[in-house]
Amino acid sequence: MKSRRPSSCTDSGSESSEPDSKSPEKFETATRRRMAANARERKRMQGLNTAFDRLRKVVPQWGQDKKLSKYETLQMALSYIMALNRILTDARRHNTPHRQWLDLQPENYACLVRYESPAGQDYIHSSFSYPFDGHQVHA
């Protein structure tokens, strides 16, 4: 994995410390702790990114050749869950036979999905390019 560490930063984490104000021993301990904390943080973020990748795989990407950003992935997951929830609700309401709703494909219910930004504006137009228009209804 390539490092994207800013060139001004070192892995020592020593730049914000003040070597003069501490004994060399304390400075070394602090440095070691910082390096360990940095490593843990990298690992934690890698875990988070792995989770995002897994989420991207199960979330629909209709006509989206480019990888979804993290924000888009979360928005899509939210909409997807709501759409699936709606399908279940409708199926129950109309007594749809199990076999029938199991056969549903994303293309068939995409029209139910609508994206909203936290500010409440439609999000789909600015970030997604779906072949579907008139997406409506959010659970």
Next chain:
DNA sequence: TAGGCCATCTGGTCCT
């Protein structure tokens, strides 16, 4: 070249 997205570092806070 500006803007979006991202990885990494860092210090603060909370929890065990």
Next chain:
DNA sequence: AGGACCAGATGGCCTA
């Protein structure tokens, strides 16, 4: 004390 989590800062990469 040390680890987990978080948010801000910073700088690299990529695309329009």
